[in-house]
Every structure is written in C-alpha cells, then in structure tokens.
Amino acid sequence: MRAIGFIVRRELGQYFASPLAYVIAAAFLILTGIQFNNDLALSITKRPVNPALIPDLLAQMLILLAPLLTMRLLAEESREGTIELLLTAPISDTSIVIGKFLGAWIYYTFLLLLTLPYQFILVNISSPDISHTFAAYLGIWLYGGATLAVGLMFSAMTENQIVAAFLSMITLMTLYLGESVGQIVANTDLAAFIFNLVLRGHYAPSFAVGVVRAEDIIYFVGMMTIMLFIAIRLLESRRWR
Amino acid sequence: MQRRNVALSRGQIGQLGSIVGGLGLLIGLLGAIWQGGITPAVIGLLALGIVGLALWYSMTPQDVKAFVQGRQTRYSTLAFFSTLIMIGIVTLAYIFVRRESIIADSTTDYRFTLSPQTHDLLRQFERTPNRVEITAFYFATDVVNREIDDQYYQLYESASNGRVYRHLVDPVADPAFTERYKDILNQGIHVFVSYVDETDSIIPGTTIPVDLTDRQEYDLSQSLRQLLAAGRFKVYFDTGADEPDPTSNAQQGFSLINGYLRTNGIVTAPLNIANIAASQGQIPTDTAALVIAQPRRDFQPAEVAVLDAYLKRGGALFIAADAFLNNTPFLGAETSPFNAYLWNNFGLRMSNAIIADPASSLQTPLDVIGAAAYADNAIGRNLNIEGDPNSRTQFRITRAVEVDSTPPVTNGSVLMTTDKAWGETDLEALFSRSEYTFDPAKDVPGPLTLVAWAHNQQTNAKIVMVGDGDFMTNGMVSSPGGNALLVLDSIGWMTGYTEAVSFQPKAYQTVPMIFVGGQMLDQIAFFTLIIMPGLMFALAIGVYLRRTRR
Numbered sequence: 001m002r003a004i005g006f007i008v009r010r011e012l013g014q015y016f017a018s019p020l021a022y023v024i025a026a027a028f029l030i031l032t033g034i035q036f037n038n039d040l041a042l043s044i045t046k047r048p049v050n051p052a053l054i055p056d057l058l059a060q061m062l063i064l065l066a067p068l069l070t071m072r073l074l075a076e077e078s079r080e081g082t083i084e085l086l087l088t089a090p091i092s093d094t095s096i097v098i099g100k101f102l103g104a105w106i107y108y109t110f111l112l113l114l115t116l117p118y119q120f121i122l123v124n125i126s127s128p129d130i131s132h133t134f135a136a137y138l139g140i141w142l143y144g145g146a147t148l149a150v151g152l153m154f155s156a157m158t159e160n161q162i163v164a165a166f167l168s169m170i171t172l173m174t175l176y177l178g179e180s181v182g183q184i185v186a187n188t189d190l191a192a193f194i195f196n197l198v199l200r201g202h203y204a205p206s207f208a209v210g211v212v213r214a215e216d217i218i219y220f221v222g223m224m225t226i227m228l229f230i231a232i233r234l235l236e237s238r239r240w241r
Numbered sequence: 242m243q244r245r246n247v248a249l250s251r252g253q254i255g256q257l258g259s260i261v262g263g264l265g266l267l268i269g270l271l272g273a274i275w276q277g278g279i280t281p282a283v284i285g286l287l288a289l290g291i292v293g294l295a296l297w298y299s300m301t302p303q304d305v306k307a308f309v310q311g312r313q314t315r316y317s318t319l320a321f322f323s324t325l326i327m328i329g330i331v332t333l334a335y336i337f338v339r340r341e342s343i344i345a346d347s348t349t350d351y352r353f354t355l356s357p358q359t360h361d362l363l364r365q366f367e368r369t370p371n372r373v374e375i376t377a378f379y380f381a382t383d384v385v386n387r388e389i390d391d392q393y394y395q396l397y398e399s400a401s402n403g404r405v406y407r408h409l410v411d412p413v414a415d416p417a418f419t420e421r422y423k424d425i426l427n428q429g430i431h432v433f434v435s436y437v438d439e440t441d442s443i444i445p446g447t448t449i450p451v452d453l454t455d456r457q458e459y460d461l462s463q464s465l466r467q468l469l470a471a472g473r474f475k476v477y478f479d480t481g482a483d484e485p486d487p488t489s490n491a492q493q494g495f496s497l498i499n500g501y502l503r504t505n506g507i508v509t510a511p512l513n514i515a516n517i518a519a520s521q522g523q524i525p526t527d528t529a530a531l532v533i534a535q536p537r538r539d540f541q542p543a544e545v546a547v548l549d550a551y552l553k554r555g556g557a558l559f560i561a562a563d564a565f566l567n568n569t570p571f572l573g574a575e576t577s578p579f580n581a582y583l584w585n586n587f588g589l590r591m592s593n594a595i596i597a598d599p600a601s602s603l604q605t606p607l608d609v610i611g612a613a614a615y616a617d618n619a620i621g622r623n624l625n626i627e628g629d630p631n632s633r634t635q636f637r638i639t640r641a642v643e644v645d646s647t648p649p650v651t652n653g654s655v656l657m658t659t660d661k662a663w664g665e666t667d668l669e670a671l672f673s674r675s676e677y678t679f680d681p682a683k684d685v686p687g688p689l690t691l692v693a694w695a696h697n698q699q700t701n702a703k704i705v706m707v708g709d710g711d712f713m714t715n716g717m718v719s720s721p722g723g724n725a726l727l728v729l730d731s732i733g734w735m736t737g738y739t740e741a742v743s744f745q746p747k748a749y750q751t752v753p754m755i756f757v758g759g760q761m762l763d764q765i766a767f768f769t770l771i772i773m774p775g776l777m778f779a780l781a782i783g784v785y786l787r788r789t790r791r
Contacts, residue, residue: 019781022781026777027774030770121765131347134347195384210346210353212344215339218338226324237316240313
C-alpha cells in the first residue's frame with residue numbers, strides 16, 4: 001500500500017505541477033460550460049433541466065479525454081527508459097500499475113468535481129432531482145475509471161504514446177458506439193447482448209436515469225480489474241521477453 | 242526464358258505448418274462456437290490445423306519442443322490463462338449479481354420502485370385463473386428503451402411472483418407473431434397486456450394496449466386494471482330503428498368507436514329494441530350501457546316502455562340524434578313520445594332547432610366545435626382543453642338539447658355553444674336552400690347546449706344526450722380526438738368503467754421548468770465560460786511561471 005501511495009503521489013505531483021493539467025481542466029470547463037449554457041437556454045420555460053446532462057456529455061468526452069490522460073502513463077516511462085528504474089525499485093508491478101491508475105483516476109475526479117458549480121447553479125434557479133444527479137455522477141465516475149483502465153492497458157502495451165492513445169480511442173469509441181449497434185444488427189436480442197457488453201450499456205439505462213444497479217457497478221469495477229490485470233501482465237512481460 | 246528454382250528449407254516448411262496449424266485450429270474453434278456445434282467445415286478446419294501442426298513437428302521438432310518448453314511460452318501461457326481466469330471470475334460475479342437484480346432507485350419520486358397501489362393491483366392477479374403476459378415489441382434500434390422499460394417489466398414479474406411475466410418480441414425475428422399487432426403498432430403503441438392460457442398462448446380478445454410514456458408504472462398499471470375489468474362491461478348498439486351497423490367501417494359507420502371500446506376491454510354487441518318490444522321482452526340484464534345513435538325514425542310507445550323498464554332498473558342510455566326531414570323524426574320536439582318521456586323523467590329533450598354558431602365553428606357556422614366544456618363532470622373534463630387540439634370536439638348540423646332548469650333528477654350540460662349562436666328553426670330553408678339567418682321571432686338565441694347529461698340518484702339511471710349522430714361516425718372520430726373522448730368518457734361515466742379502471746398514480750415529482758431572465762443567463766454564462774476556465778488558465782500560468790523561475 002505504501003508503494004501504491006508513493007506512485008500515486010508521484011503521479012499527482014506530475015499532474016498538478018504541470019501547467020498542462022490546468023490547461024486541460026480549462027478546456028474541459030469550456031466544453032462542458034458551452035453544453036451547460038446551451039441546454040439551459042433551451043430549457044427555459046420549455047422543459048425541466050436534465051439532471052444527468054454533464055455526466056451524459058462526459059460519457060462522450062471520455063473517448064478523447066481518457067486516452068489523453070493515460071497515454072503517457074507507462075508508454076512515456078518506456079520510451080524514456082525510466083521504466084527500468086521503476087522495475088528495479090523495490091516496488092511490485094501491481095503497485096506501479098495501480099498507483100498510476102489511481103493517480104489518473106484522482107485527476108479525473110478533480111475534473112469531475114470542477115463541474116459541481118453547474119449543479120449549484122441549477123439548485124439555485126430550479127429544483128433538480130439531486131439524487132438522480134448524484135447517481136449519474138457516480139455512474140460517470142465509475143465509467144471514467146473503466147475508460148482510464150483501458151487507456152492504461154494500451155499505454156502498457158506500447159512505447160509510443162500516439163499509438164497508445166489511438167488504440168485506446170478506437171477501443172473506447174467501439175465501446176461507446178455499442179448504443180448504436182441496433183443500426184447495424186437487425187436482431188434485437190443480439191443487439192441487446194452487445195449493448196450489455198459495452199460501457200454505454202451499463203450507464204445509459206441505469207445511472208443516467210437515476211438507477212444504481214449492482215450489476216453495473218460490478219461491470220465497471222470488473223472492467224477496471226481486467227484491464228489493470230492485463231496491464232500488470234504486460235508490464236511483467238518486460239522481465240521475460 | 243530462365244527458370245528460377247524455388248527452394249524451401251525444412252525450417253520454412255515447419256514455419257508454414259505452424260501458421261497453417263495455428264490458424265486452422267483457431268478458426269475451427271471460433272467456427273464451432275459460432276455455428277454452435279461441429280459442422281463439416283469446422284471438422285475440415287480442425288483437420289487442417291492438426292495436419293499443419295503435424296507438419297511443423299515433423300519438419301522442425303526442436304522448434305516445437307522449444308516453443309512448448311521455452312521460457313517465453315511458459316510465461317506467456319501463464320499470463321494468458323491467468324487473464325482468462327480473471328475474466329472468468331469477473332464474468333461469474335457479474336452474472337451472479339445480475340441474476341440477483343439488486344437495484345437502488347435514486348430518483349426523488351421513486352420512479353423505478355413499484356408503488357403500494359401497484360402491489361395491491363398485482364395481488365389481484367393471484368386470484369385470476371390466467372397469467373398475464375406483457376408483450377413488448379422492440380426493434381434492434383430501440384435497444385436503450387428496451388433496457389430501460391425492461392427494468393419495469395422485471396419489477397412487475399418479480400412483484401407478482403411470475404403471474405405477470407414479460408415477452409420481448411423482435412418484429413424482425415418474429416414477423417408472424419408481429420403481424421397480429423401490425424395495425425396498432427403502426428399507431429406507435431408497442432406494449433400490450435393480455436391473459437394467456439395454460440400453454441402461455443395469448444387468449445384472443447383479452448389484449449389491452451399500453452400507451453407507454455415516461456411514466457411507465459402508471460401506464461402499465463392502468464392497462465392491467467383495464468385487463469382486470471375486461472369483459473365485465475357490455476355495451477349494446479341499437480339497430481332496430483335503422484341505425485348504422487356498429488361494425489361497419491364505412492365513413493358513416495361506427496367501427497372505430499366500436500374498436501376503441503373493445504380495445505378498452507368493453508364488450509360490444511348489436512341489439513334490436515324494436516324486436517324486444519314486439520316480443521314484450523326486456524333489455525338484457527348484462528347491459529352496462531345502451532347506445533342509440535342516428536336512428537332514422539322515432540321510437541314507438543312499446544319501445545319507450547322497454548327503455549323505461551331498463552332505465553328504472555338503473556340503466557344507462559347514450560343518445561346521439563340527428564336532424565332528419567321526415568314525418569317521424571327521432572325525438573321530434575312536438576311529436577315524439579320518447580322525447581316527452583325524457584323531458585318528464587330526466588329533464589332533457591331534443592329540440593328541432595339546428596345550431597349555428599359563427600363564433601365557434603369551422604367551415605360554416607353549422608360546423609360547431611363547442612365553445613364551453615364543463616370540466617366539473619367526468620364527461621367534459623377531457624374535452625376542448627386549451628392548447629390541446631386533439632381534445633377538440635366537432636359537430637355538424639347539430640340539434641340543440643334542452644336542459645330543464647327545474648329537473649326531476651340531477652342534470653346539466655357538458656358542451657355549450659357561444660352566446661353568439663342561435664337555434665335555426667326553419668329547417669326547410671336550411672336543408673333545401675342552405676339558408677340560415679337569425680330570426681328573433683322564431684329562432685332560439687344562444688348559448689345552446691350541444692351535449693347534456695342526467696342522473697337519477699335513486700335508480701342510478703344515467704343518460705347522455707348529444708344533438709348530433711354524425712359526430713361519432715368513422716369520418717368524425719379519428720381526428721381530432723375529442724369526439725371519441727366524448728363517447729368513451731360518457732360510456733365510462735355511465736357504466737362505472739372509469740372508476741373501475743382508474744389507477745391512482747403515486748405522486749410524481751414534477752421538476753419545475755426554469756424561469757430566469759436574460760440578465761441572469763448572461764451572468765451564468767460569464768461565470769461558467771469566463772470565470773471558471775479563466776481560473777484554471779490563471780493556475781496554469783502560475784505553475785508555468787513558478788517552474789520557469791526555478
């Protein structure tokens with residue numbers, strides 16, 4: 001645990017000591033802010049506000065955001081050779097991977113918290129369903145964790161950050177587009193099966209509508225576990241390749 | 242031309258064998274999974290794989306041994322299988338938890354939790370002889386809605402211990418089954434509740450459509466209530482005075498109204514009052530309501546006696562009378578014994594005046610919409626609602642209904658004209674020359690009653706009287722929907738059907754709409770688009786400057 005804590009602190013230090021982290025946060029706030037104001041303008045006198053607006057938007061943004069946050073995690077260490085230092089340090093591969101993942105997840109949580117002022121604004125001008133909003137935020141937090149784990153796995157696979165980002169983007173796009181599987185698959189049962197395999201299938205019909213299902217939590221936690229497990233095995237493979 | 246000899250080494254042949262063998266086995270196994278069994282093609286691929294591997298071993302046995310026993314193979318195999326085991330553990334945990342269906346409804350108004358009213362309703366299905374099937378049609382493109390709705394269906398299935406179960410149908414995969422629902426599916430209804438027999442086959446005539454909105458529980462429970470009430474209410478259509486066939490799908494027929502009633506679980510049948518009167522019989526005791534629509538002649542005293550007996554035992558009568566230029570018009574003001582009977586006993590009668598309303602009309606003042614609907618009664622509350630064009634009623638050449646202000650029973654109006662309307666009494670001029678102008682000496686000044694009701698509290702006899710018969714024909718009920726609502730709500734009120742099927746919904750929280758001014762919007766935009774990102778940019782610059790100063 002101490003080793004994990006050490007890696008997490010190191011990662012967070014890298015994030016928050018870099019101006020890039022704040023530039024990403026600013027860009028993130030501009031994107032979410034535009035969507036928030038746009039929805040607000042459309043809602044006025046016409047319809048109640050969507051409690052899951054920001055989490056719904058994030059579900060799309062994570063296709064780009066997660067690879068951006070994770071592409072350097074292990075790929076950069078490999079390219080610069082610093083991975084050898086880590087591997088020879090008295091820290092297990094598991095600690096390295098989990099520590100780096102937690103660092104990215106905490107930074108993502110920071111980004112998520114930055115959107116809370118939108119909810120405070122809504123509370124002041126309307127009476128949104130706060131518990132519904134909370135469920136949507138919980139969902140997108142877990143969703144984000146799963147996408148970051150996918151990104152980390154690809155970062156462990158290659159030394160090239162661009163390749164890692166590209167592969168994770170393609171994978172996340174595929175996992176996101178599962179909602180549209182019905183457009184290409186005529187069989188509803190098959191479409192439902194595929195939908196249940198992809199990330200959106202465990203967010204859109206549950207967290208986004210205010211329902212917290214244990215199966216969805218297991219899905220996201222399971223996805224993180226599998227991806228991190230593969231990332232650990234990939235890192236470990238450097239010792240015997 | 243010089244010939245080149247191509248030489249293959251044992252190593253190359255072995256390598257080729259390993260590729261062919263590996264691919265053959267892999268594709269063969271995938272094919273077996275895809276086909277769900279061993280097919281000749283799968284056997285061929287597996288055989289090719291084995292031949293390839295055998296070739297590899299025979300050409301380069303030392304490579305095969307190194308591959309199997311080598312360090313890389315050992316570790317990678319271990320990594321591969323441990324990953325498979327991890328995926329297996331996670332999948333098993335997921336399947337177990339999914340089967341348990343553990344959910345927490347975090348919506349403020351508990352939209353995904355069945356209310357006590359629904360639990361009470363579902364308990365009633367434990368006593369019905371047949372189980373209930375929720376049949377829901379979803380195309381592959383509706384997969385998200387299917388997943389959301391299915392959560393409700395599962396709640397019903399679980400709360401009723403399987404007495405109510407779900408059947409999700411893919412119209413593409415099961416076109417024969419879908420064909421039976423084709424017409425109503427085209428209207429946008431895709432969920433139905435029906436009784437099923439012991440073989441889980443839907444019992445014909447017991448299907449109730451569910452107009453599923455975002456209040457799924459209310460819609461489903463309401464339809465289940467209708468299913469419970471199905472068959473308990475029987476409405477007869479009189480055909481003895483040359484009224485149109487209630488099943489006729491002609492423009493002037495009543496098949497649409499008939500179909501709407503049946504869709505709500507109300508049984509309909511024709512009835513000949515003239516024959517009953519001739520045989521000195523009585524209106525069947527299972528009659529929940531009797532509809533007399535567009536009779537071409539007036540009722541004889543014997544028929545009035547039959548209706549009197551029926552009303553005295555608490556009957557319900559829906560009368561829709563047209564204006565006809567003949568010697569014995571139905572409910573003729575001066576000539577009709579039935580009109581006199583209704584006036585004396587219920588304080589309602591049909592006048593001979595045809596309504597013209599310049600202020601509430603369509604093409605001509607004779608096409609009356611109905612200006613004022615009385616929302617304080619069960620019939621009028623859904624009609625002519627402002628902002629809802631589908632609730633609009635429409636009448637053509639309508640007789641004014643007279644409502645006694647000192648009636649022997651309680652009575653009242655449902656729909657009125659504007660005060661600009663009048664009752665044209667010169668029918669000859671109106672029908673032959675299309676002339677109608679207000680004559681204060683002869684005509685009846687508005688406002689006039691288009692539809693009226695009466696209720697005898699002692700006998701529980703109920704009457705709804707409409708001064709137009711056309712209004713409920715196929716050509717007039719499909720659009721706008723107010724005419725059909727008028728008939729259905731009248732039948733519902735008279736028979737008690739409305740109370741029987743009404744489902745008291747739980748209080749859904751209505752999230753209020755936002756009402757903020759432009760200035761407030763500008764302030765919000767300034768804060769969220771300038772201040773918040775600006776703060777982050779300021780931090781970025783601060784970090785950058787600190788780093789460069791070092």
